[in-house]
Amino acid sequence: MSAFDDSHDPKRISWVESANGHPLFPIQNLPFGVFSTDRQEADKRIGVAIGESILDLKSLAKSALLDEHWRLALSLPALNAWFGHGLGDARALRLRLSELLSDPQAKAKVEEHLVPVTEATMHLPAHIGDYTDFYVGIHHATNVGKQFRPENPLLPNYKYVPIGYHGRASSVRVSGTPVVRPMGQRKAPDADAPEYGPSRRLDYELELGIFIGKGNALGEPIPIGEAAGHIAGYCLLNDWSARDLQAWEYQPLGPFLAKNFLTSISPWVVTPQALAPFMRPMPPRPEGDPAPLAYLADPAERGALGIRLETVLVTQQMRDRSLPPYVLSEGEAASAMYWSAAQIVTHHASNGCNLQPGDLIGTGTLSTDDPRGLGSLLEISQGGKAPITLPSGETRSFLEDGDELTLSARCEAPGAVPIGFGWVSGRVEGLGG
Incomplete structure (x- = not known):
């Protein structure tokens, strides 16, 4: 067809x-x-x-x-x-x-x-029974890895396995839901023991969400050639992250309280049919990278998402002074993803895991290789070492109370009518509002 x-x-x-x-x-x-x-x-x-x-x-x-x-x-x-x-x-x-x-x-x-x-x-567009977050943004993975492992930013499995973890479906909310600053354990590098309190390094993650359409039975993998047919549509996704909580808790099992307090998505689901004019070939893998294993070798010629993403920030002071939003990043999903949406779906079900209609999958943070297209403040501020200065004169390394983040996306291609995703936004509140 x-x-x-x-x-x-x-x-x-x-x-x-x-x-x-x-x-x-x-x-x-x-x-x-x-x-x-x-x-x-x-x-x-x-x-x-x-x-x-x-x-x-x-x-x-x-x-x-x-x-x-x-x-x-x-x-x-x-x-x-x-x-x-x-x-x-x-x-x-x-x-x-x-x-x-x-x-x-x-x-x-x-x-x-x-x-x-x-x-x-x-x-919310669907009852989300399960939510899985992947890590397929290779430039994000490289940038974050360099902060901890300058010589070997990517772990050996990254270019063989689409890395993912199971998130918390109950705290996925639609755009506009307030972001209550999370509490948790945090430990300063020079401290002898952790302390409990509100996150001081609250961050956002610019992602795309993938909604599963037709599911698969338990024990029956989804072949890569059929994976695209199991995708019902796409949305914008912000996986809010408490970086200080994450740094202390993530070893050895990965994110927990640092991410399960809220995940925001845009309300509109853009269908694969609407995106057809904007699909592109996946970027060629760098010389020396391994070819995908056979079960992940996608025969589709156009598997990359030609979606242009933008993140803007407005602080309370900027609102008070009627200043325009500050653009934190602009970039394109096609150049950010090492694995395609179809490869994500196939890998998720490759062990026989049953995906169900309405399940939500996050791509992971989508950053480009251009500094103008970074998808998190962790990268933009280099872990807090390089704060940004806003038009109001304020500086930011991470999000403060009253800050409002908005992600948006738009598709353009020669000969096609441009379309958009709308937006997903959230304003940070201190404990108790």
């Missing part, structure tokens, strides 16, 4: 006027999310972003405009069941929605199912 159809036509416009030329959600995007209009759990329903509106799929599914086979999954308050329908239904629904939103004759029947974004509250 071709990755391209009429829904990708750059000449296609919508009768939803705000969608035409929209920087994030033109008709060529159509990302999925879960929203409500009265902030009540019982009111949550699935929608698709189109310009400055949301198409209410629960409402639309009650009409005769959608295939009956889709109606139950689209009427539920989370995307898990729809993700489980798989790639074929996902493509068919996208094409149908694109037709309805571009056909002027359908306007009278569809317009009543539109909700202004200003009247909507966004929620």
